[in-house]
Amino acid sequence: MGAERPALPARRRVLALALAAVAQAAAGATPEFLDTRQAFRLSAEMQGRDALIRFRIAPGYYLYRDKLHLTVEPASAAAGPARLPKGGIRQDEFFGRVEVYHDALEVRLPLGRDAMRGQLRIRVRSQGCAEAGVCYPPRDDILEVRDGAFVVPAEPVRRGRESLLDQLGGAVPPERQP
């Protein structure tokens, strides 16, 4: 994580906010809500034989713990179940007490010795909402591990209309780790 940004003087903050409002309106983009990829930024890295899958969650957004599923293909490459951290409790009007993640989330997925050679895929299914009142369809991200390292395509995978995964949020490459 980077150093905290110094606070801007108040009047510059006002100016920045106002300009951002103009930019948003002029672009005709949805001003209120983020795209799922911006709301829930996925990254991954290997630490020893554990795959660390991280989500950086934008302020005002959350992911459901019980909707987070990781599967390894082939299944034999996994050395154990994914370890999901404890989430915060959200009292939902319809779903009761549910566990959710805000801000950041790291899942540890132990892989077997064989995972260090050859190729495997980790499918990350997630689903989240914005506090301000929209929810995003379940999203599948597919991460590729080759010879014990996450494969980062040279160019970002663009959202296509061809595959089911793309339609429901898209397969994204893991972000490069610093």
Add this chain to the structure above:
Amino acid sequence: MTKTQKSLVFVTVALLALVAGLALRGTGTPTGAPQPAAIASAFVTPLSTPDGGKASLSQWKGKVLVVNFWATWCAPCRKEIPDFIRLQESLGSRGVQFVGIAVDEADKVAAFVREVGLNYPTLVGELDAVEIARAMGNELGALPYTVVFDRDGNVVQVELGGTNEAKLRPVLTSLL
């Protein structure tokens, strides 16, 4: 320029920008503009019904149509549905037709329809439903998303995020 003058310029520019931003925002829709050709195609795209049949939106042409994209897993969607039930009840005989399109599984939708006593039809889909939402201007694919059509099939209002009876009723009655 003195420090006070500089401050004044900053504040003026900021205020002007804010006003311009709000004005522009007020005129635009909160989503990508729905494309007439894409909408025409979306109307004839068959979707599943919760009982396993097929139907498309085209059968409700000529009505004041409210298409609501929703899901059982979406709390803000559940919240607004009782308002839609009330509006369908009170304005249905005058030509208003609500139709749900659930991005969900058919059995879950069928159970929910019984649970809340949904008094208007709902279709069910996954990719196809998301695609129709996109055609109607919902670039993010987020839910709930509600589109109001007049009797000629023109988009009158779109709403990303929850809406309610107080907001919708005047729009619908103005179209009758």
